[in-house]
Amino acid sequence: MLPPYRPEPFTDFTQPANRQAFEQALAKVTASLGQTYPLVIGGERIPLSDVFPSVNPARPSQVLGYFANGTAEHADRATEAAYEAFKTWQYTPPAERARYLLNAAAEMRRRKHEFSALLVLEVGKSWAEADADTAEAIDFMEYYARQMLRLADSSHLLTHWAGEQLQLAYIPLGVGAVIPPWNFANAILAGMTAATLVAGNTCVLKPAEQSPLIGYHVAELFWRMGLPAGVLNFLTGPGEVVGARMVEHPLTRFIAFTGSRAVGVQIYEVASRVQPGQKWLKRSILEMGGKDAVVVDETADLAEAAKGIVASAFGFGGQKCSAGSRAILVQDVYDAVTKQVVELTEALTVGDTSISPEVYMGPVIDQESYDRIRRYIDIGATEGELLTGGHIIETDENGYFIQPTIFGGVDPRARIAQEEIFGPVLALIRAQDFDHALHIANDTEYGLTGALYSQSRAHIERAMREFHVGNLYFNRKCTGALVGVNPFGGFNMSGTDSKAGGPDYLLLFTQAKSIAEKL
Ligand code: NAD
Numbered sequence: 001m002l003p004p005y006r007p008e009p010f011t012d013f014t015q016p017a018n019r020q021a022f023e024q025a026l027a028k029v030t031a032s033l034g035q036t037y038p039l040v041i042g043g044e045r046i047p048l049s050d051v052f053p054s055v056n057p058a059r060p061s062q063v064l065g066y067f068a069n070g071t072a073e074h075a076d077r078a079t080e081a082a083y084e085a086f087k088t089w090q091y092t093p094p095a096e097r098a099r100y101l102l103n104a105a106a107e108m109r110r111r112k113h114e115f116s117a118l119l120v121l122e123v124g125k126s127w128a129e130a131d132a133d134t135a136e137a138i139d140f141m142e143y144y145a146r147q148m149l150r151l152a153d154s155s156h157l158l159t160h161w162a163g164e165q166l167q168l169a170y171i172p173l174g175v176g177a178v179i180p181p182w183n184f185a186n187a188i189l190a191g192m193t194a195a196t197l198v199a200g201n202t203c204v205l206k207p208a209e210q211s212p213l214i215g216y217h218v219a220e221l222f223w224r225m226g227l228p229a230g231v232l233n234f235l236t237g238p239g240e241v242v243g244a245r246m247v248e249h250p251l252t253r254f255i256a257f258t259g260s261r262a263v264g265v266q267i268y269e270v271a272s273r274v275q276p277g278q279k280w281l282k283r284s285i286l287e288m289g290g291k292d293a294v295v296v297d298e299t300a301d302l303a304e305a306a307k308g309i310v311a312s313a314f315g316f317g318g319q320k321c322s323a324g325s326r327a328i329l330v331q332d333v334y335d336a337v338t339k340q341v342v343e344l345t346e347a348l349t350v351g352d353t354s355i356s357p358e359v360y361m362g363p364v365i366d367q368e369s370y371d372r373i374r375r376y377i378d379i380g381a382t383e384g385e386l387l388t389g390g391h392i393i394e395t396d397e398n399g400y401f402i403q404p405t406i407f408g409g410v411d412p413r414a415r416i417a418q419e420e421i422f423g424p425v426l427a428l429i430r431a432q433d434f435d436h437a438l439h440i441a442n443d444t445e446y447g448l449t450g451a452l453y454s455q456s457r458a459h460i461e462r463a464m465r466e467f468h469v470g471n472l473y474f475n476r477k478c479t480g481a482l483v484g485v486n487p488f489g490g491f492n493m494s495g496t497d498s499k500a501g502g503p504d505y506l507l508l509f510t511q512a513k514s515i516a517e518k519l
Contacts, residue, residue, distance in 0.1 A: 043229025085230030172200030174253030
């Protein structure tokens with residue numbers, strides 16, 4: 001019997017014992033760095049001499065591991081191995097599939113800080129952000145295991161028909177190409193993989209180039225639970241080579257992707273083309289970017305609003321799809337909120353997050369991101385008034401550190417108010433009144449998250465209807481969705497309207513078979 005699902009609690013790092021346990025995990029993980037990792041296809045470990053390094057963005061000279069530069073041929077082999085394994089895995093009973101997830105969740109919980117320590121080193125998360133990422137990975141496994149058991153028992157939803165015995169079975173689709181981003185390198189990767197497997201599909205998992213080490217550890221966790229060979233294949237290499245081929249392959253049945261708008265749109269197009277020998281229309285589950293807004297009206301608790309804006313904009317350096325990169329303030333409160341937001345931002349600590357749980361913000365992920373964010377800061381200087389930040393932070397080890405940066409008086413149609421920057425850059429936008437603020441909030445091509453700070457019932461009710469985002473919050477920050485509590489996913493160019501961590505997510509990974517037997 002399973003206890004009801006409950007989100008994994010976060011670790012309190014003010015407790016010396018927790019702090020010490022995390023330090024030990026960091027030391028343990030650091031001692032094992034620098035290894036070379038193979039591709040794993042059909043249960044076979046395939047080392048390659050052509051490798052790429054995964055590095056610590058706080059100290060890019062520190063190599064965490066070397067990963068195989070897979071090719072399109074490897075993507076073909078992995079897809080074929082997954083197709084072969086699907087022939088038997090698809091008939092594994094749902095309860096047995098759910099047990100793999102529950103066991104993997106239990107094991108990740110036991111080694112929680114090790115997974116979080118990997119996140120600190122590989123993607124520069126603060127301890128608290130890393131802890132939340134790992135907790136979310138555990139949550140996805142626990143939650144989808146239970147959702148599969150619920151879905152497996154769906155026949156009672158049918159209307160009784162005399163003389164026939166009826167069934168409604170949610171059966172798997174086939175081979176899934178699982179393509180996660182680096183920013184929730186544990187949670188999203190583990191979540192999309194868990195959903196794929198528990199629904200009875202097999203997969204080719206290709207982690208982002210920036211975070212293959214955490215990806216390998218998650219895959220290994222599943223293998224250790226005894227998954228049959230070929231059910232979960234692990235592929236590393238350039239997304240535009242191996243990822244692209246996985247998407248294109250005629251034996252791929254569906255794509256579970258989370259990442260940028262540009263790559264998502266490309267996948268959508270390629271996946272829609274029927275390849276020679278392909279017997280189905282591929283399904284694309286695409287979760288993409290955001291240009292999320294925090295709106296503050298004249299009735300709001302301004303201190304709370306300022307705190308929420310700063311946490312939404314600068315948590316994990318703004319590198320969340322849910323990051324509140326626009327703050328839309330009605331003019332009556334614009335100056336007061338701006339002052340508090342700037343003060344709070346200037347108090348944030350930026351640095352190497354491995355040193356202590358008190359470091360709030362680490363580096364951005366890599367040189368490419370660093371350069372892109374710097375370019376947006378230059379653009380921002382022509383589009384608004386620089387209120388704080390705007391500098392790089394020099395370190396001895398050339399980490400990719402950028403100060404939290406705020407531009408004031410930004411036009412709602414300015415580039416820094418419309419394009420996803422994916423870094424610690426916040427645009428403050430002045431609205432004439434609440435109507436105008438709501439219009440500005442909706443005036444983007446994205447629709448992922450949003451928040452309104454208000455004490456006005458009328459404004460809250462109106463925003464509930466008209467603020468067009470997949471995840472809407474009132475009087476709290478627009479980041480930090482919890483599995484099962486805040487099913488997550490956006491509208492418009494933020495994706496294909498899926499809701500990760502929600503009760504209908506597994507429907508995307510299954511197809512319904514309606515069966516009637518005459519009695
Ligand atoms: P990205 O699009 O650059 O890469 C995502 C994945 O796609 C990586 O594994 C990459 O290797 C792969 N890829 C790259 N080119 C490919 C191709 N041609 N074919 C197939 N796969 C390819 O994104 P990223 O930088 O890793 O992640 C950041 C983006 O993800 C941001 O835009 C962010 O908003 C978005 N994101 C969205 C959500 C959500 O739930 N909506 C969650 C997290 C991140």
